[in-house]
Amino acid sequence: MRKAGMLIIGRAFKLFVLNPFPLLSGLGMSLFFLIVYDAGLGGIGGLPEFEGAGYLAFLLPMGVVSLVFGSSAGSAQALSRDIASGYFKRLALAPTPRSAFVLAAILADAVGVFISSLALIGIGFILGVPMRNGPAAAAIAALSAASLATLFGGGVSAASAAMVMRTGKVELAGTVGTIVFMLLFLAPTFAPRELMGAAWLRSVSVVNPLTYIMEAMRYLLSGTGDPRTVPIALSISCAFGLGGTLIAARSVRNVLN
Amino acid sequence: MTKHIIEARGIERTYRKGPKALKNVDLVVKEGSRFALLGPNGAGKSTLIRILCTLSRADAGTVRIDDIPLKGNTVPIRSRIGVALQEAQIDPTSTVRAQLLFQGRLYGMDTKKAKERAADLESRFGLNESSNRKAKDLSGGNLRRLHVALALVHFPKLLFLDEPTVGMDPEVRALFWEELLRLNREEGTSILFSTQYLEEAEKHAEDLAIIDEGIMTYRGTVKGFIDEHGSGILGEGLEEGYLAFLGKADREAIHA
Numbered sequence: 439m440r441k442a443g444m445l446i447i448g449r450a451f452k453l454f455v456l457n458p459f460p461l462l463s464g465l466g467m468s469l470f471f472l473i474v475y476d477a478g479l480g481g482i483g484g485l486p487e488f489e490g491a492g493y494l495a496f497l498l499p500m501g502v503v504s505l506v507f508g509s510s511a512g513s514a515q516a517l518s519r520d521i522a523s524g525y526f527k528r529l530a531l532a533p534t535p536r537s538a539f540v541l542a543a544i545l546a547d548a549v550g551v552f553i554s555s556l557a558l559i560g561i562g563f564i565l566g567v568p569m570r571n572g573p574a575a576a577a578i579a580a581l582s583a584a585s586l587a588t589l590f591g592g593g594v595s596a597a598s599a600a601m602v603m604r605t606g607k608v609e610l611a612g613t614v615g616t617i618v619f620m621l622l623f624l625a626p627t628f629a630p631r632e633l634m635g636a637a638w639l640r641s642v643s644v645v646n647p648l649t650y651i652m653e654a655m656r657y658l659l660s661g662t663g664d665p666r667t668v669p670i671a672l673s674i675s676c677a678f679g680l681g682g683t684l685i686a687a688r689s690v691r692n693v694l695n
Numbered sequence: 696m697t698k699h700i701i702e703a704r705g706i707e708r709t710y711r712k713g714p715k716a717l718k719n720v721d722l723v724v725k726e727g728s729r730f731a732l733l734g735p736n737g738a739g740k741s742t743l744i745r746i747l748c749t750l751s752r753a754d755a756g757t758v759r760i761d762d763i764p765l766k767g768n769t770v771p772i773r774s775r776i777g778v779a780l781q782e783a784q785i786d787p788t789s790t791v792r793a794q795l796l797f798q799g800r801l802y803g804m805d806t807k808k809a810k811e812r813a814a815d816l817e818s819r820f821g822l823n824e825s826s827n828r829k830a831k832d833l834s835g836g837n838l839r840r841l842h843v844a845l846a847l848v849h850f851p852k853l854l855f856l857d858e859p860t861v862g863m864d865p866e867v868r869a870l871f872w873e874e875l876l877r878l879n880r881e882e883g884t885s886i887l888f889s890t891q892y893l894e895e896a897e898k899h900a901e902d903l904a905i906i907d908e909g910i911m912t913y914r915g916t917v918k919g920f921i922d923e924h925g926s927g928i929l930g931e932g933l934e935e936g937y938l939a940f941l942g943k944a945d946r947e948a949i950h951a
Contacts (some may be wrong), residue, residue, distance in 0.1 A: 442801050449797070491716075520786070528784035528845065529751060533774035615855045694750050 439582040440526065443542075444536040450542035451624075453516050453678040455549060460512045461550045462521035468501040468558055476499075479628060487630045492569060499655035500627045502555050502583065503648060507615035507622075512550060513543035514598035521693055527568040530694055539688035540603075544596045544683055551591030555584035559659065570661045583655045589675035590651055594618055596682030603689035618648070625649040630663075647674045698762070700853050700885040701747060704710035708742055714741040717753070718909040724887055724902070726761075728907040729879055731900035731917070731947040732889040733937060740908040741781060741857050742888040747887070748778045748855045761852055776801060777841045779852030781809035781858045787831035791822050791841055794830065795848060802849035809848075819874050837865045843871060849880070854878075857886035860895065872899055897921070902948075907941065 454461075476494045483493025512521040517540065520526040530536050559580040563569055569576035625648040626634065635642045643649045654671030657663045701724035708717040708817045724730045728775030732740050745751040747758060749769040758765035760772045769861040786794055792813055799809030800857040812825055819824050830841060839862055846854060846908040854875070860868045876899065888898055896903060896917065903920060915919065916932060 441803065445797065445800055487910065519788075523787050524780075524782050524784040525786040527780065528786075528798075531748065531773055531776075531778050531784075532802070533770050533803075535770065644894075691752075695752065 441487065442532065443538050445540050446529075446534065446543040447545060450488075450513075450516065450539075450546040452527060452547040453543075454512060454666065457512070459517075460515070460544045463555055464505050464507075466555045467558060468504040469561060470558050471504055472497055472501040472558075472562070475628065476565075481584040482629065485633070487633055489660075489662040491656075491662045492566070494565060495567045495660040495662070496630075496656065497628070498559065498650040498659060499569055499583070499679055501558050503590075503618070503652060505554050505593050505620060506551055507618040513540075513547040513595045514602045515608075515625060516546075517599050518608040518611060520555075520600050521602075524691060530584075531691070533542050534556055535609060536690045536694075540596075540599055540686050541683065543685060544592055544599060547595035548592040548679075549590050551595075552584050552588040556580060556590075560613070562659075568660065570659075574657075579591070580656045583658045584656060585623065586651065586658070586671055586675055589679040592680035593675065593678030593680075596686040597678070600686040602683065603686070606693070608638060620637070621648045625652055638691045650674055698726040699723050700757070700761055701729075701887065702759040703743075703747060704757050706746060706758070707754045708739075708746065708751070708821040714909075717746075720756070720906070720909070720911045721748075721783055722904060722911065722914075723883060726885055727879070727883045728885055728902055729900045730759075730885075730886060730887045731894055731896035731903040732906065733893070733896060734889075734906035736891075737942065738906045740906055743855050743906065744780070744887070744889060745853050746862075748776055749773055750778075750780075753824065775851070775852045776855060777846035777849065777853070778855045779857065779859050781861065781911050783838055783842050784844060785830045785838060785845070788829060790827050790829050792826045793834070794841065794845060798845050798848040804849070812848055817846060820844045821870060830927075835862050835914065838862055840867060842873070850882065851884065853885045854887070856886065858889055858891060860890065860892060875899070893934040893937055897917065903935070908946050912939065 472494070475497055476552040482488070483496060488496055517526070521530065522630040526539070529539050563576060570579065594614050598611050601610050601613055602608060610656065624642045625646045626643055631640055631643055634643065650667050651674060653663045653667040657668055659666055697885070701721040703720065706717050706720040707715070709715045720743060722743070732743065734740050738863060742751065746753045747760070749765065749772055761775050763772055766773055792890055795813035795816055796809050799812050800806065804812060817826050820843070822837060822840055822844065825837050830838065833841065843859055860871060863871060872895070875886060900917050902912070902915065903917050904911055921933055921936055923938045925932050
């Protein structure tokens, strides 16, 4: 059974490698946002609320979270293709737990998010995000932030896959990503919470999970903000990653029945 | 004592937004036999096959495959069965050889054995020349051949075939039955198939069952059915008997 599991994971990674466009387009889009917003709004990075790290450092977590919704529909797309071709049923008849096919696709997505997050953070450092406490510490910070993104991205990927399997509608694969995209604008993405003009937006940002994920990444990468956001973000990402994966695994039956 | 490869009792299934698809269906299939499941479109044949091969769940009833209760044992049962449903279950982006190889490895074969088996099946099903072609580039007939070949990769003890010859030209159909009969004869593979081609059932099955509107209306041998119903104004044989039988069942249902 373990051998079958490895084969299934291998197939998911092969499909992922053969179709790198969601990943590359996600990376390209994040990089574009990063450069354009820094060019347009970079001047505000000198305000004391940015704690001297610069605007690019403040924006970098936004780029990483953007990657998540750009890159994590791959598993849903791969599953959709297998469902549409009927091959999913062939796989479902193999002597291995059916959730393995879904978990393998989510794992491939999560690895994609991890790699692209690391690449984006690396590009951020090259573009001028300060390396706090030297390159070794920056590398650890980058790995930590990418791991956080991976857990959250795995959850988005799993939720997208579950959405497709429960509704049978391939076109809904991007819905979860779109929700994440909207949440991005309701979080302290472009300016810290204390600079938000509208009170309602500040209130919404308090209950927005992306607030804590981005603030935790900022703390990990630049040392700015509140360190208490790190365990909160880790809890949110773990809950989202595990919860999404569990729902996706339980959704397989919907495709077959 | 005769061993049963399939023993299903009291199977019921209702679709969420549809009528009751199966009503208290019993089905017993002898090990090593060739069994035809007949009935009009929408009668419940495919639903029954999907339940027996672990793809769908029954609302009620029990199933034993090769003496193993299906409930809680779907993984070991799946290693014993081969399935070719009506619709293709093929990865269009993968080549014939790659799919056969992957299927073999998925069922626990090492690479060498899986390669040998893939080559053997390509040869048996006339897929040698298409070995390196992607499934999306195959003709309809070759797709059906691959579809059935994939179900056979792991030497299953029991084959479920849901209208397997739909879309096959006569030559491919003959090749297909030749291979299935060989498997049944030489390897003892039990075969349960549904079909709308009654001459196939008459020629290749030993036993049959008829399902109509979710109810099992007949179970017995092909010969017994023909003896009992296969002679009438339409002529003689399974097809004539089947049409007369369904007509009689309809009339009885109307009168009831």
